Amino acid sequence: MNGTGKTPLSVVLAGGGTAGHIEPAMAVADALRELDPGIRITALGTARGLETTLVPQRGYPLVLIPPVPLPRKPSRQMIDLPLRVRRAIKQTRAAMDEAGADVVVGFGGYVSLPAYLAAGPGIMRRRRRIPIVVHEANASAGIANKVGARRAAAVLTAFPDSGLPKAQMVGIPVRSSITSLDRPALRAQAREHFGLDPDAPTLLVFGGSQGARSLNEAVSAAAPELAAAGIGVLHAHGPKNSLDVPAASSGPRYVSVPYLSRMDLAYAAADAVVCRSGAMTVAEVSAVGLPAVYVPLPHGNGEQELNARPVVGAGGGIIVKDAELTKQYVLDTVIPLLTDAEGLSRMGRAAAGAGHRSAAGEVARIVMDVARGQVG
Structure with missing residues (x-):
């Protein structure tokens, strides 16, 4: 009773x-x-x-x-x-x-x-x-x-x-810790938590709880160029994977971790995301209003691409095929995205508007x- x-x-x-x-x-x-x-x-x-x-x-x-x-x-x-x-x-x-x-x-x-x-x-x-x-x-x-x-x-x-x-x-x-997240208010705390540059545009990379080899290889290979462009990186590579990050002579840090237990702080630290497009990932990323480069799993019935289409159609993200996510794609598309403050803001508003x-x-x-x- x-x-x-x-x-x-x-x-x-x-x-x-x-x-x-x-x-x-x-x-x-x-x-x-x-x-x-x-x-x-x-x-x-x-x-x-x-x-x-x-x-x-x-x-x-x-x-x-x-x-x-x-x-x-x-x-x-x-x-x-x-x-x-x-x-x-x-x-x-x-x-x-x-x-x-x-x-x-x-x-x-x-x-x-x-x-x-x-x-x-x-x-x-x-x-x-x-x-x-x-x-x-x-x-x-x-x-x-x-x-x-x-x-x-x-x-x-x-x-x-x-x-x-x-x-x-x-x-x-x-979960409410994500839907109620005030990213600007937590940004300084989040970047300090991960040891990131407090002022640099920051890219979050994750491939789900186990990581994703194609994301790991493409983004880490571009580490020197990301640093030279003034971009910091927070990269969760998966607990069973390792990450070989080429050294950069200067620029913001490239922080790699096996797993992110505080996704709220990871989202707060980021200005954009490179990630898979599982349904839950798309829901969270759009709920917090983050621009995203979605890389659907190349297997199965194509549902991961379908998951991302509404947000991408609203202007809140980009879809790239797994085989097309290369170091060159990071240089040609991801770096320009992170260095365009006005474009990031516009995409973030569109992503938030597409969320539930x-x-x-x-x-x-x-x-x-x-x-x-x-x-x-």
Whole structure:
């Protein structure tokens, strides 16, 4: 019971595996607690996902369920799939019963599929249905969310044409430490934190949590020219990678780190970004109003390029193919970008205008309406 004598709402969040699934879930969790401090939140995940670290760090309970990756080609895993799905559903139902779930919110990936299936009634239909809210962060919906959307009370997306029926576009939930970031106010502190030049235009480079070889090689090769142009660099190369930065005789520092644990300070220190274009990266970079050179992953179905197109179309960024990101591209495009203060300001305003700073709060309000039976 809460202070009003009513049983608090219970929300189960299914968004494990990658940061792109976990971070929106945690942003919604924070927004739910802002709306109702007594709300009960349970996160589902697997033992092999980043959620084992990220969810406890944010102060939320994590219940582990068996992973159910969907094979993309005929294999032994395909034969075993029905049994693995049944096991995962059984354990997920037990977790939902223990939590007294009023609503399940899925963010895609292999944690969401058993959650969507477990939210339905059992074979004998003695179990109550638990309403579902689906959030799709990518421009093209994945299999799990396509399954969940079929019986969801609300389907929310970050893009207008994700392929999900009856979808409402809300953007990607981003944590409040990013959406409320005052970059100019934090700039001096941020640059001191990383040991950067306090006054030089500064380029932030990162390729996701593991880094990206093409970004690492192209930008680091141009280190002397960047320094000669008066540009400082903060480069996160990935914990498993090393970076060979040619020495510069003078100019602002080129600071390389394996990983950025304080992305808020990294964004505050920067004037522009070279990065991949995963959905979460695009959401954060645009939310803080940073001009970006987006380098989509060259693999998969091309969804990373689709993620960046709205921001680029609004004038807040540039897309360059992975194979075309070379030292010469840095010299010809990135350096002129960083040395054009007026152009940077214009691109930053366009990026901020293309972002969705209020997405987490909007999703949280919809989730609570669904849990209370006011939607669906």
